[in-house]
Amino acid sequence: MRAQIERNQVAENDNWGNPLPPVFAPIGDPLPCFVWSNSSREVVDGSKTAMIEDMRAMFALGADVREADEIPQVTDRQGNLLVPGRLKVEGPVQRKHTHLEAALQRIG
Template identity: 40%
Template sequence: MSARQRMRQRATVERQMQTNRDPFGGKGTPDWRPHIDDLPCFIWQTSGREATDGEKTVAVNDRRMIVPLDTDVTTLDRIASVTDRQGTELYAGPMRIESVARRSDHMELLIEAV
C-alpha cells in the first residue's frame, strides 16, 4: 500500500497570521487562521509520557502524521483537528508540529499534543 493510499483521514492546518503588536512593540495575541482544510493524512500515536513542571503534571502524546509531498506546512503551523472522511473528529487540537521530514513519496510530521 502506498503512502497516498493510507491517507484516509483529513486534517485542518492553521497558520498564525499575527500582524498586531502589543503596546510595548512586542508580539500581540496569536491569530490562528485556517491555512489548509481537508488535507489528506494518516496519523498515529507513537508514545505518551507525563511532563512535570513544579506542581503541574501534564500528559504529552507524541504522534506522527504523513501528508502528501510538497504540502505547504512548517513547524510554525499547527494541526487544529483530524477527522475521518465522513467528518467525525478523531483528534482534537491544537497540536504543535515539532518537525517536518521529507520522504521519497510523502512528508512525515512529528506532532505533540498536550
C-alpha cells in the first residue's frame, strides 16, 4: 500500500486572530504503509444515521507523518485505488518498536 501525505501549508492567522483555512499540499513521495479497519459501527441519533469506522495505519520508523496530516487516498504499488476518500491523522503518531502507528479519521 502507498499513501501520499499532505500537510497544511498555512499556519497564519487573519487580522482578527482566527486561523486561516488550511491549504493541504503533498510532501515528498507516497509512503509505503499498511492501512486497516479494526471495526465499524452505525450510530443512530433521531433521524440521522452515521457510520463510524476505526481505521489505523502503519508506516516505517523514518516516515514523516504528523498529527493533522491528511491522506487523499491509499493505493497499491501500481496506483490502483484501495481506500478511497480523504483520511486525517488523528492524535499523535505512536512510535512502536518496529514502526509508526497512526489512528485515521475519514473526512467528508
